[in-house]
Amino acid sequence: MSQTTPPLPKTLPIFPLAGVLLLPTGTLPLHIFEPRYRNMVTDALGSGRLIGMVQPRQPEAAFPAGSVDDFEAVYPTGCAGRITDCTETDDGGFMISLNGLIRFKIARELPLEKGYRRVHPDFTGFLRDLEIDLDNDPQFGARGGAGQDRILSVFKEYFSLKGIEADWSELVEWPETALVAALSMMCPFGAGEKQALLECTEADERTDLLVTLMEMAVLGGRDGPDTDTRVTRH
Structure with missing residues (x-):
């Protein structure tokens, strides 16, 4: 792990977004406007700046109304990205850029935090992502x-x-x-x-x-x- 790589967290906020893919070395621009995801970005900026991007298996199931222990609604593998740029918009939202860092598997989903989803990520199978040197x-x-x-x-x-x-x-x-x-x-x-x-x-x-x-x-x-x-x- 390079000196510029942030420590890998034990808890990771996830952002289920249909049809959106983040890969290590990739850059993903996002407009954050929903209150729960504004909370997510604000919290991430204060603690490591990492967000996990995952794809919902079905778009309508990305934010299930039932138990948050059931994370079958999203694919079990995602990619953690670091917020490298963040600008607040006039409506109180954010325009952010995520740089893909390392993939992860969802080991366990945690209770909601301020409306957004969080997981215990398992990075062990993807540590080579940190060794990519463009x-x-x-x-x-x-x-x-x-x-x-x-x-x-x-x-x-x-x-x-x-x-x-x-x-x-x-x-x-x-x-x-x-x-x-x-x-x-x-x-x-x-x-x-x-x-x-x-x-x-x-x-x-x-x-x-x-x-x-x-x-x-x-x-x-x-x-x-x-x-x-x-x-x-x-």
């Missing part, structure tokens, strides 16, 4: 050969299908880990597909899955939900 990660363009040509071709076809704008001369200079994380987060895949990308154990496995999902979309020619139509590195 400064020493090879650029995507350094992959070279037929493998890179195939991946780049699929990326371009998928972007054309979805109407996404990108500067390919810039993207090939990104660290491959950061590029794959950014594309996995911003592309309009389904919840199950995003969860599969989150749970990949190796970087190459995530790259292969991302390419496969894009190939399936291109071959099917199906439209996905609206997405941000620009790719930028934060």
